[in-house]
Amino acid sequence: MTVADTPRREPIQVDRDAVVTMQHVTFPLQQHQFLRLTKIPSFVGIWAHSFFAGTGVFMVTIVARLIDVRYFDGALTVSSLEWITLGILCLLVVIFEGIYFSIPSERKKMVRAIQSYFDIHENQ
């Protein structure tokens, strides 16, 4: 478009087909795939994350007691039993999370398939 010397009083008209070209990239998700994504619970995942959360909470109480003993003259120290419990919990978390991340699952496969579909089609 050339530079106009005087202001234009009319809009520039552009053909619709030249502008509204491609459609949204959509993934053809079928019902069984949707169910795979949402309805199949991962028991290993639930166990792993539950242990993770529980261990986190337990660890907070231990840390709180350490702070209490060190800075506020608290009477209750952390017992060896609690250290052992924390150690066992951490070990179980590592094992469960390790299993969860290493075993194949239909859900993870489906998510990966969708991700790679969008990676390919969005960048065309």
Next chain:
Amino acid sequence: MLSLQLPNEYVPYEELIICGNVMRNGKAPITVDGRPVFLIGKGPMTAVWLQVPTGKEWRYEISNGQSDDSAYKVTVSGDSIAVYFGPHLLLRAARKSETTLQIDHIDLTKFGLSIHGDASSLQVGGMTISGNTFDGVQTMINVG
């Protein structure tokens, strides 16, 4: 040309510098079949609207700076505004005065619209539009 449908809250800037073009006393920079594709209005810096095709319908994905979809982000920094869709920068503009707004980045290609531009020129449907001044037009570029 279909009649222009604008949101009630929208108050246009008197002068809009948009990717190397100037629109004075206009209403909407780019329209498709009478629908404004995007609008940045006077008032709070978040007065931004974005209307894009979703399937066969067009709908406002951002309305007065608000969106139902968390993928859209409107960020304001001083007199500048930026609109993102995920990591993609869609619009960037800066208020130059009470009556002037400068838009120096547009990229709506993610929505299947061949509309993008930088500080020097605007590309609409393969056409480069640069160095034009529009005065008193409803819309600068009409697609349809």
